Structure formats: C-alpha cells, structure tokens
Amino acid sequence: MRNMNKILLIEDIENAENKTLTCIFEEKIKEIDCVTPIKAKLEAKSLGEFIQIKGHVSGKVRLECDLCLEKFDYSLDFDIDEVFSKGNLIGEYENSDKEYEIKDGQFITDLNGEKEIDIYDLLYQSVILNFPNKKVCGINCKGKEYLSEENNSDPRLEVFKNLQINPKCR
Template identity: 25%
Template sequence: MEPIYVPSLLKAPQKTEVIEFKQFIPELDTLMPVRGTLSVSHAGTYLQIQATLEAIVTLTCDRCLQQYNHRLNVSPEEVIWLDVNADRFEDLPLEQEVLSEELTESLHPEGHFDPEKWLYEQLCLALPHRKLCRQDCGGIDVESANPPTLDHRWAALQDLKGKLPREPTR
C-alpha cells in the first residue's frame, strides 16, 4: 500500500480514495493476510478515514504462553486534522508538545497519509487487553511440563548402571 499524497485526494471522485486490500501488515503476526476496505476522504480541513477490517491474529496466551488465533472484525473510523503546523510539533517546547498530542491526530495538508501504518495502529487498538487462549485457561500445566516418562528413563538408566561391569580400580 502506497502512502497517499493528501492533495491528490482533491482530484479523486468525491475527493475520496477507496482501497480494497488483502495483504500482510508488517510487524503484525497474522495467520492470513488482513482483508478489508479503506476509504480516505478529503473534507477540506480534515481527512475522514473509515475501514472495515478482517484479520486472524496470532497471539500468545498470558496464562499458558501457548500461541492461539484470534479473529478480529473491526470497523475503525478516525478524523485526522489537516494542520500546516503538523510537522512542527517536534520543535515545540515539551508542555506544548504534550498538549498537541492530546488533540487528535493531525497531518500536514501537503503531507502523506500512510494507510499501512494506520491499519497497523487500528488492529493493535482492537487487540484484546487480556490475551487468553480460552476463558478458563488453567495456565501452564505442571504435569505436562514435567512428563513422567522422564522418571522412567532415569529408572532405566539406573538399572543399566547397576548391570554394567565396574571400572577396574587401580
């Protein structure tokens, strides 16, 4: 997915670009490509972003540390303000920088909107706060973590040791 040059949206039909996609998103562990539709509309002073997303993410259970698949179906929406000062936030003093982050996202009117980054953020926001492979996950199974077969093998070894001829002592 290519970044969208904001002014190019003004020339698009209804000032909107609609992208249908089916692809893997960098840094997001998904079983299959993320599918969906993304629409970016230029509304003069802001961009209106809407999407419908479908993904199966691979998560690690907080309790048993097993990997499991989690289906996500989300329809995120966001308004991104177009602000000529959007690029200058880094130069502002600290207090003002915090303030500008409290205001919603903004972008320079002649900047680029990165659809892939936006999708990544939306999917991350949609991930469950507590990751459990199932509601009643009992955590790490102590029995299977220390398989009893190990004891049998030790026993066999001990047996063998008893049958071996002793090393001659000098």
C-alpha cells in the first residue's frame, strides 16, 4: 500500500527550510522477502536543477543461497546517494536513456517533468542493487562442501559409480 508520505513532492522540498526535507521510512517492501521492516532516514535537498537524496538504509531480508538453495537472513546496511534532474537536461545528451553518469558511481535520474519522487520505489531499487552478487548462506554452507567434495573426487571412484548405475550389467 502506497500513501502520500512515500511520495516526495518536489514543491515540498523547495518550500522546506534550507530546501531540505527529512523523510523517515520504516516498512516492509512488499516485493522483497523482508524479515524486518526496511528502515531509512533520508534527506532530500534541492540543488536548483537537481534534487539530491542522501541517507542510510538498514534492515534484514531473506535471500536464497546460490549453492544450497536454503533461505538465509541478510542484513542491509548501506548508504543512498541519488541525484534527480528536474529539467530536461538529460535530453541534450546523446545515447542516454534514463540516467547518465556525472562522476564515478554517481548517476542522475531524469524525472522527465515528474513533480514527485517515489521513495518506496527508490528504496526498492536500492535494496535490490545492494544484494550481494553471490548469495551464500555462510562459511558452513552445505552446498559449498558438496561442491568441493565433488571437485576433489577420485577419478577411480567415478568408474565405480558408472558400474553401479547400470543394472543391466548383472
């Protein structure tokens, strides 16, 4: 369920003291398997043509291990630093679709004339992006042991296995 406090109006940021609004988010994100609500304290600041949103995100989600397929809890703890462009600035750049890079790792998202920023969607995207590349439940993952055992298997035993799986030989 989305409601108004998850939508930041550009106008409200402009009218706020120091053109800065603080936004607290504490809720489970429906599209993600959340163990705890996702907590975020964000600061939205108007920089003229740009809106910058900075803050910290924490919470616990449930992921599936890539090796053993067991579910495990993963703690989120990362910073958000996003810049949105209010104008049609990005249209002037060639080969740019929705965002372009202004410096290492810093992207600008074009609001395409939108008068609001969807905090729920921003957090959803950020959480997904901060999932580990390789999801492993832990150093004692059974899938890991299984894989390493397989890699170290004796080729002589492989022959034995092949004999066993062919009952017609009897």
